[in-house]
Structure formats: C-alpha cells, structure tokens
Amino acid sequence: MSTDETGQDGAEAPGGTGETQGPAPSGDAGRALVQLVAPAGERVSHPEFDLWVKDITDEQLCSLYEDMTVIRRIDVEATALQRQGELALWPPLLGQEAAQIGSGRSLRSDDFVFSSYRENGVAYCRGVDLTDLLRVWRGNASGGWDPYAINMATPQIIIGAQTLHATGYAMGIQNDGADSVAVTYFGDGATSEGDVNEAMVFAASFQAPVVFFCTNNHWAISEPVRLQSHIQLADRAAGFGIPSLRVDGNDVLAVMAATRVALDRARRGGGPTFIEAVTYRMGPHTTADDPTRYRDANELEDWAAKDPISRVAALLERKGLLTPELEEQVGNTADAVAREMRKGCTGMPDPEPMDVFKHVYSTPNSWLDRQQDHYARYLASFGDPEGAVSDEGAR
Amino acid sequence: MTQMTFARAINAGLRKSLEDDSKVVLLGEDIGTLGGVFRVTDGLQKDFGKHRVVDTPLAESAIVGTAVGLAYRGYRPVVEIQFDGFIYPAFDQIVSQVAKLHYRTRGAVKMPITIRVPFGGGIGSPEHHSESPEAYFTHTSGLRVVTVSNPQDAYTVIQQAIACDDPVLYFEPKRRYHDKGDVDEAAGLQSADPMGKARVLTDGTDVTLVAYGPLVKTALDAASAAADEGISIQVIDLRSLAPVDYDTVVASVRRTGRLVVTHEAGQSGGLGAEVAASITERCFYHLEAAPVRVTGFDIPYPYSKLEMHHLPGLDRILDGVDRALGRPNSLSGLEG
Numbered sequence: 001m002s003t004d005e006t007g008q009d010g011a012e013a014p015g016g017t018g019e020t021q022g023p024a025p026s027g028d029a030g031r032a033l034v035q036l037v038a039p040a041g042e043r044v045s046h047p048e049f050d051l052w053v054k055d056i057t058d059e060q061l062c063s064l065y066e067d068m069t070v071i072r073r074i075d076v077e078a079t080a081l082q083r084q085g086e087l088a089l090w091p092p093l094l095g096q097e098a099a100q101i102g103s104g105r106s107l108r109s110d111d112f113v114f115s116s117y118r119e120n121g122v123a124y125c126r127g128v129d130l131t132d133l134l135r136v137w138r139g140n141a142s143g144g145w146d147p148y149a150i151n152m153a154t155p156q157i158i159i160g161a162q163t164l165h166a167t168g169y170a171m172g173i174q175n176d177g178a179d180s181v182a183v184t185y186f187g188d189g190a191t192s193e194g195d196v197n198e199a200m201v202f203a204a205s206f207q208a209p210v211v212f213f214c215t216n217n218h219w220a221i222s223e224p225v226r227l228q229s230h231i232q233l234a235d236r237a238a239g240f241g242i243p244s245l246r247v248d249g250n251d252v253l254a255v256m257a258a259t260r261v262a263l264d265r266a267r268r269g270g271g272p273t274f275i276e277a278v279t280y281r282m283g284p285h286t287t288a289d290d291p292t293r294y295r296d297a298n299e300l301e302d303w304a305a306k307d308p309i310s311r312v313a314a315l316l317e318r319k320g321l322l323t324p325e326l327e328e329q330v331g332n333t334a335d336a337v338a339r340e341m342r343k344g345c346t347g348m349p350d351p352e353p354m355d356v357f358k359h360v361y362s363t364p365n366s367w368l369d370r371q372q373d374h375y376a377r378y379l380a381s382f383g384d385p386e387g388a389v390s391d392e393g394a395r
Numbered sequence: 396m397t398q399m400t401f402a403r404a405i406n407a408g409l410r411k412s413l414e415d416d417s418k419v420v421l422l423g424e425d426i427g428t429l430g431g432v433f434r435v436t437d438g439l440q441k442d443f444g445k446h447r448v449v450d451t452p453l454a455e456s457a458i459v460g461t462a463v464g465l466a467y468r469g470y471r472p473v474v475e476i477q478f479d480g481f482i483y484p485a486f487d488q489i490v491s492q493v494a495k496l497h498y499r500t501r502g503a504v505k506m507p508i509t510i511r512v513p514f515g516g517g518i519g520s521p522e523h524h525s526e527s528p529e530a531y532f533t534h535t536s537g538l539r540v541v542t543v544s545n546p547q548d549a550y551t552v553i554q555q556a557i558a559c560d561d562p563v564l565y566f567e568p569k570r571r572y573h574d575k576g577d578v579d580e581a582a583g584l585q586s587a588d589p590m591g592k593a594r595v596l597t598d599g600t601d602v603t604l605v606a607y608g609p610l611v612k613t614a615l616d617a618a619s620a621a622a623d624e625g626i627s628i629q630v631i632d633l634r635s636l637a638p639v640d641y642d643t644v645v646a647s648v649r650r651t652g653r654l655v656v657t658h659e660a661g662q663s664g665g666l667g668a669e670v671a672a673s674i675t676e677r678c679f680y681h682l683e684a685a686p687v688r689v690t691g692f693d694i695p696y697p698y699s700k701l702e703m704h705h706l707p708g709l710d711r712i713l714d715g716v717d718r719a720l721g722r723p724n725s726l727s728g729l730e731g
Contacts, residue, residue, distance in 0.1 A: 112467070142495070146503040153467070154500060158491050164457055165492070168464020168472075175420070175446050175470075182464070194484075198457035205452050359502040360536055362560040366591065367638035368536070 031232055031246045033278055036253040039306045041314020052257035058321055064105065064252050065312045066330045068097040071121040072309060073334035075283075077341055078120075078134065082287040086345055087137045091118045095250075095282030098308035099215050101125065102255025103277070106263060107183060109151060112169055114162035115185040117155035118215075122185060126150040130337065131344030140348055160186050160193035163212065167199045170208035170266075181266040183211045189220025191236060192228045200240040200272070207271035211262040212242070214274065215249065217281035222294040237274035249279030250308040279308070353379060396579050402435050402572040404546035405511075407580060408553035409436065409473065413443050416471060419557060421448045422458050423475030423511075432477055433513060433572055455485035462508050463492050471507045471557055479514040479566075480523030480696075486531070493562045494537030509556045510564045514542075515609040515659050516706055517570035519699040526696050527660035532564050533637035533669070540637040541590055542566035544611035546576035548634065555590040563590075566636075568609035593640035595647065599629030602719050603647040605656045605670055607633035610707060614657060617712040628716065636666055644670065645677050652683035653719040657707050662690040689715035 036053065038044050056064075075092050082090045093100060096118070104125030107113070115122055123133060127150050135144035136155060143154030156162035166184035173180055190196050191214060203210050216233055218225050229236065237244035243265070247258040255277055262273035280303035284291050316322040357372040399407065412419045421436060427450035430437030440448035451458050455476060462472035476482045482489075489510065496506050516525030533540045539561050543549045549567070556563035588594060596611070597618050606614035611632045618628035629647050633639060648654050654674050656667040671686035689707045697705050707715075717724035 114464075141501060143499040143501065147467070147500060148503060153504075158487060161460065161488065161492055164460025164488065165464040165467060167457070168461030168466075169468050170464070171449075171461060172465045172468030172470055176468070194454075195456055195460060195488075198452075198454040199460070201452050201454060202457050202461055359498045359500075361539075362497055362502065362505055363539075365539075365638050366640065366642075 031234060033246055033248045034254045034258055035248040035251050036257060037251045037311055037315050039250075039311055041311055041316075041318050043315065043318075046257075049254065049257040049261070052260045053253050056253065056256070058319065061312070061316065061319075062321060062326055064101055064256075065309070065316060065326075066333060067101045067105065067121075067125070068252065068309050068312060069330050070334045070337050071097055071100065071124050073338050074120065074124065074130075074133070074341060077338040078137070079283075079287060081134070081342065081345055082137070087134060087287075088139050089286050089288060090137050091120075091286045092281075092283035093118050093121055095280045095303065095308065096215060096217055097121060098252040098311070099249040099255055099277040099279045102252040103183070103185075103213055103259040103275075106256050106259040108180065108263075110178075110180040111151065111263070112166075112180065112182050113152040113185070114166040114169070114182065115152065115155065116159070116162065116187060116190070117157055118187070119155070119185045123150070123152060126152045128152070129344075130341040131348060134341065134345045135348070138345060138348060140351055160190035160196040160199075162186065163190070163196045163199035164202070166210050167203045167208055170203065170210035170272075171206055173209055174206065179209075179267045181209045181211060181263050183213060183263075185213045185215060187220060188214065188216040188218065188225040188228055188233055189223065190214075191233050197240075200237065200242055200274070203272040204241045207269070209266035209269075210272045211259070211266060212237070212272060212274040213259070214276045216276050216278050217249075218279075219281050219285070219291070219295065221285040221289060222291075224295075232276065234274060234276035242272050242274050244274040244276065246276045246278065249277030250306050250311060252308060252312055280306075396577045398575055399546055399578050400572065401546050401549050401567075401574050401576070402433055404550040404576070404578050405435050405553050405567065406437055406439070407578065408550040409439060410442075411580075412471075412473070412554050412557045413439065413447060416557075418469060419447070419471045419473060420465060421473045421475070422451050422462055422465075423449075424451060424453055424458070424477050426450060426475050431475060433569065435511075435513075435567070435572075436475065455481055455483075456488050459485040459488040459493060459508075459510065463488065463496065463506065466506050466508050467504060471509075473509045473511065473557055475511045477513070478524045479512055479526040479528055482510075482512055482528060489532070489538070489562075489564075490535050494535050497561070498537060505560045506562045507557070507560050508562045509553070509559075510562070511553075512564060512566050513569040513572075514566045515568050515570060516696060516702050517609065519702070521699070522696065525699075525702065527658065527691065529564070529566055529636055530660060530665045530669075533666060534664075538562055538564060538637060539590070539635070540564045540566070541635050542568065542608035543634065544568065544571070544606075544608055544632050546574070546578050550578045550580065551582070551584065551587045552590055552634070554584055555587070558584065559590065566608055570609055571612065574612070588634075591635040591638060591640055593634055593643040594632045595643065596630040596632055597628060599627040599651065601627045601651055602653040602655055602716050603629050603631060603644065603651045604712070604716065605631045605633055605644060605654065607636060607658065607666070610657050610659060610712075613707065613709055613712060617709045617716065620709060621713060621716060626716065626720065633666075633670075639666075639670060639673070641673055641677065644674060648674055648678045649681045652681055654678075654682070654686040655689060655712070655715045655719050656686065657689040657712055657715070659691045659706055661693040662688055663693050665690060684719050684721060687715045687719045
C-alpha cells in the first residue's frame with residue numbers, strides 16, 4: 001500500500017496481510033488539507049485562509065525562511081554534537097520546520113506553550129537561550145530553562161501529559177479574565193493516550209482557551225499513525241465537540257493561518273481548537289533510533305519532495321526574493337547560531353555533586369536533609385570530593 | 396472553641412483558605428452542587444462560585460493534570476479524589492508531574508497542590524472504597540504526605556497543606572468523618588504545630604505505639620485498656636508520613652526501648668517497615684525488643700463482612716504490645 005494524500009499512510013493493521021482491517025481512513029472527500037503553498041512553491045489561493053496571512057510581508061516571508069533554515073541548522077549541529085559525544089541524546093525535528101515555525105511565530109509572548117520534547121523550533125521562536133536548549137540532552141539538568149522566562153514549559157517526556165497542563169493553565173487564564181492562550185504540542189502517537197483525550201474533555205467542558213496542536217509526523221518511534229487511528233486524527237476532535245483544522249504541516253503559511261484561526265477563537269472566548277499538522281519525521285525518533293528497521297526508504301523520498309524549506313525557497317524564488325544576498329545572510333545567521341550553540345554546549349560547566357539534592361522540595365525536608373548531610377560527609381571522607389565518584393557512581 | 400465533626404472541620408479549613416487566598420481553587424467530582432459525597436465541601440461552591448469550587452468531568456488524571464496547569468499559572472489548587480481507590484488513574488500525573496516539576500525546573504515552577512484523599516476502611520463499602528495507598532506516595536520524592544486524626548488537626552493541617560509551596564497529599568480517615576471534637580477556629584497557623592511534626596499523645600514509659608490517621612483513636616483506646624493492666628504506652632500520632640518526624644519517635648523509643656507501629660495498609664513495604672527500619676538504625680542500642688508491626692494483611696482490601704479481620708483493632712494492637720514486652724501473646728513460642 002502506498003502513502004495516500006490524506007496523510008494517513010497505508011501501514012498495515014496489526015496482523016494484517018495488507019488488506020485494510022476495520023473502517024478505511026476517510027480520504028480527501030472527508031477533509032482536504034489546508035494548503036496555501038504547493039510543494040513546487042506555487043501560492044494556492046484559499047477562500048477562507050488567505051485572509052489570515054494577507055498581512056505577511058515579503059520581509060516576514062524571508063524571515064520565516066530564515067527561521068526554518070536556522071532550526072534545521074540547530075538540528076544538524078545538535079545531531080553532530082550527539083555523534084561527537086557532547087550530547088547523550090537528541091530528538092531531531094528534521095522535516096517539521098514549517099509546523100514548528102508557522103505555529104511558533106503566530107504566538108504572542110504572553111501565550112504559554114506546553115510541548116513535547118521535539119519542539120525545539122518552537123522553543124527557538126520563544127527566544128530560548130541556545131545553551132539552555134541543550135542542557136537536558138547533555139545530562140546537565142532535567143529541564144533546560146525557566147518556563148516563565150519564555151512562557152514555555154520545559155520538554156515533556158511522558159507522552160501527552162502536557163496537554164492536561166495546558167488545559168489547566170487555560171482554565172487559569174479564563175479565571176484571570178485574560179485573553180492569552182495556552183498552546184500544547186503533541187504527536188500522532190499521543191492522541192491514543194488517555195491524558196490527551198481527557199484534556200479534550202476538560203477543554204471542551206470548560207471552553208478553555210487552549211490550542212491542541214497535533215503534529216502528525218506519521219511515526220511514533222516505529223509505530224505508524226495507522227496503528228493509532230483508523231480515522232484522520234483531526235476527526236477525533238469532533239467527538240469532543242472541539243472544532244478542528246487539518247493543515248499541510250509542510251506549508252509554513254498554511255500552518256500560520258490555521259494557528260491564527262485557533263488563537264483568535266480562543267482569545268475571543270470561543271474555546272479550544274484542534275489542529276492536525278500533517279508532516280513527516282524525516283529523521284529518526286532520536287539519535288538512538290534506527291528507522292531503516294521499520295520504514296520504507298521510498299516513503300522518505302516521497303516526503304523529501306515535499307520538503308518544507310525547499311517549498312518556501314521556491315515560493316521566494318517565484319516572487320523574486322531568493323537573492324544570493326538573502327541566501328548568504330540566512331546561511332551566515334544559521335552558522336552563527338550553530339557556533340554559539342556548540343560553544344554553549346561544550347562550555348557548559350558540569351553540575352556540582354551536591355546539586356543532586358537541590359530543588360526536590362521548596363521547603364526543608366528532614367528525610368532529604370539527613371541524606372544530604374550524610375552524603376556530604378561521605379564525599380568529604382575522601383578529602384577530594386571529586387575523587388569519590390567514578391563514572392560508575394559513588395564508590 | 397466549637398464542637399464540630401471531622402468533615403465539618405475540613406470544610407471550615409477549606410473555607411478559611413478560600414477566604415484568605417484568592418488563588419485557592421477546589422477541583423473534584425461532585426464537590427460543587429452536591430458538596431462532595433462526604434459533604435466535606437458542602438456550601439463552598441454556593442459561597443465562592445463555580446470558578447473557585449469546580450465540579451469536574453470524571454477523569455482523575457485530568458483533575459490532577461489540570462491542577463498542574465493551574466499551579467503553573469499561579470493558583471493553589473486543592474484537588475479532591477473521591478475515594479482512595481480512585482487515585483490510581485491520576486498516579487502518573489502525581490508521580491511524574493506534580494512530584495517532579497519543582498526539581499525538573501530547578502525551582503522555577505512551584506507546585507503548591509493539595510490532593511485530598513478520603514482513605515482507609517471500616518465503613519462497609521465495596522471494593523476500591525477502603526484502601527490505604529499512602530506508601531505509594533511516601534515512596535515518591537517531591538511529595539509531602541500527611542494525615543490527620545482529629546477535628547482540630549483536620550482544620551489546621553488542611554490550611555497548612557494549602558499554604559505549603561510543595562505538593563501535599565492530605566489523607567482523610569473517612570471512618571472518622573462523623574467523630575466530633577473541639578476546634579479552635581481562631582487559632583492561627585503560626586501557633587499550631589508545624590505540618591511535619593509528630594505528636595506525643597500519652598505519656599507512657601513501657602512501649603512506644605506509633606499510629607496515624609484512623610488508627611490513632613484505636614491506639615489511644617488500646618493504651619487506655621493497657622493502663623488497666625499496668626502497662627504504660629506512649630502513643631505517638633505520626634501526622635506527617637513523608638517526611639516522618641523521627642526525632643520525636645526516636646526520643647520516645649530511647650525512653651521506652653520498645654516500638655509498635657500500626658496501620659491499616661498492608662505490611663510489606665509499608666510505613667511500618669520504614670519506621671521500624673529507621674528506628675532500628677537510630678535506636679539499636681536502646682531497643683529491648685524487635686520492633687513490632689500490627690497492620691493490615693498483604694491482601695486486596697477484603698469484602699466488608701471480613702474487613703474487621705483485616706483492620707488492626709484494639710485487641711490485635713494489644714497483642715502486638717505484648718509481643719514487644721515479651722509477655723505471652725498469640726505468637727509465643729514461634730521462632731522468627
């Protein structure tokens with residue numbers, strides 16, 4: 001079976017023989033993808049969504065192109081840092097640049113993001129410090145940054161748990177009478193989690209100002225989206241009474257338009273929206289994964305032809321904006337960001353041994369205080385605290 | 396001083412917290428219009444509104460997970476889990492999120508969430524309504540776990556839990572909800588015992604008897620019965636289960652040389668094991684006998700016709716006291 005244009009690829013049902021088991025995914029007749037730029041870079045007119053990006057200037061378009069190029073460069077550099085032993089792990093976003101930049105650049109600074117671990121491009125849009133971006137992956141912290149500094153929670157590793165946090169945060173916004181929005185990012189696999197479904201129940205029930213941004217990148221490690229759902233993911237929202245949009249996730253303008261529609265609805269008291277951004281995880285799940293074990297190289301080729309950055313570049317070219325000067329400037333910016341990030345990574349001081357006890361509680365705790373005291377004595381018994389611990393742990 | 400029931404005292408404490416801090420919000424199933432299945436939140440939605448006392452859809456993970464989001468936003472959520480046995484769907488949010496967010500964010504994000512859990516048996520309920528799941532949570536770093544044994548503490552400690560910047564599980568002994576006691580509503584939190592402090596209830600010299608929650612009353616009854624036989628028991632109400640105030644227990648055991656711990660929860664890996672181990676470590680040379688645990692069995696909570704066999708009662712506790720004292724007891728002559 002081949003990948004169809006619904007974004008619901010044709011992976012076999014468990015135990016299947018290639019025959020579709022159960023109801024077939026609804027096709028184009030069910031829901032066409034919102035698309036404003038075709039893969040070849042042609043601007044496609046859309047009666048409803050053109051309106052939402054008509055203010056985007058040529059300059060802003062170039063800036064989106066730069067952002068996407070920069071985060072791909074960040075991704076490449078971080079992958080290299082992992083291969084060089086500077087990072088323990090990295091979750092690449094290759095292929096998902098339009099989904100992350102198109103949505104991330106639509107947010108206001110007082111909106112609050114609750115994401116998974118792959119939204120490094122969104123974090124870039126929020127203004128994350130590049131060193132902070134790597135702390136978790138270097139093993140220097142469990143969370144890289146102060147969430148309140150950039151109004152974005154640190155990466156959530158438990159699949160889908162953050163959607164509830166966003167919904168609760170949105171209930172708080174509602175209580176405060178504010179018009180900001182909580183935006184939660186999660187993947188296709190997460191839509192099977194109870195927490196995501198419960199979050200949609202609560203968001204609908206309280207009409208909370210939350211945007212459910214589902215990045216359908218087709219793969220949850222080795223499991224195809226077909227294993228998660230026999231209907232389009234966006235169609236699940238209707239069961240909760242939540243309006244949904246299904247958008248070409250490799251089209252930065254379409255993603256931006258959809259996100260703006262959802263944010264606007266939430267700000268005006270219209271409650272939650274579910275966005276399914278149909279894209280593709282072109283890389284492995286993480287640097288520890290080997291996708292050749294479970295997916296067809298042809299599929300990757302198909303999606304490479306729909307590359308989100310090439311698409312914006314083609315659009316810029318058609319508009320006569322893709323000048324050598326722009327290319328050079330964007331390349332220089334990306335290189336500079338990568339250099340700064342590498343420097344921040346390798347220059348990151350190791351945490352102090354006694355930091356292991358820090359911030360477990362915000363109030364004194366007699367159990368932990370005692371253990372901390374005993375461990376400090378233990379380390380001190382070596383004279384040189386550093387010498388007490390080998391790679392295998394405390395002696 | 397006002398005479399009130401245990402449930403009413405918690406209600407009064409919640410009301411005080413809602414009045415004192417506009418960021419306090421209550422979330423739970425049936426807590427609004429109905430006032431909770433035990434009426435602990437009776438009248439609060441009427442007085443504070445639907446945005447502060449929120450009837451939620453039936454999803455425990457979501458109740459706790461949205462409380463996390465509210466805490467991110469600067470609120471102090473107080474969550475009601477309707478019954479002990481219903482807390483498990485929320486386990487991941489409690490253990491992986493509530494408990495760890497302060498650590499994960501290196502102190503940037505506080506989780507001042509109070510999770511109220513009616514717990515324990517003795518009310519003749521079907522399965523899932525009588526459990527004592529406290530050890531799952533005392534084993535989880537990042538959480539504080541408390542329980543209360545009398546209306547005054549119920550009133551005070553709920554306010555302390557809500558005011559605490561760390562997440563607190565507040566276990567309510569449901570079979571004591573209708574017990575009455577004096578509550579001083581005028582007493583401020585400053586003059587009250589800190590939330591983490593154990594309390595010595597009787598001045599005894601022969602045995603230290605450690606109890607908490609619903610069994611404190613049983614322990615006091617046991618001490619009073621033992622006194623008739625000339626045995627002097629020092630009863631300690633643990634109050635805080637994580638952390639345990641070992642200083643108070645240690646001081647007592649150094650005097651008595653004997654320790655009995657009792658709880659409704661099953662024995663293996665329970666609080667009694669933790670207390671016995673810690674006291675043995677700290678008081679080994681003061682102990683005259685091995686610590687004794689008098690607990691529920693390692694069984695699923697039984698059907699109600701048999702629950703009184705599972706729950707430690709006065710006689711089983713006294714049998715444990717006899718073991719600690721080396722007096723004739725049900726296990727006399729048994730090795731190990």
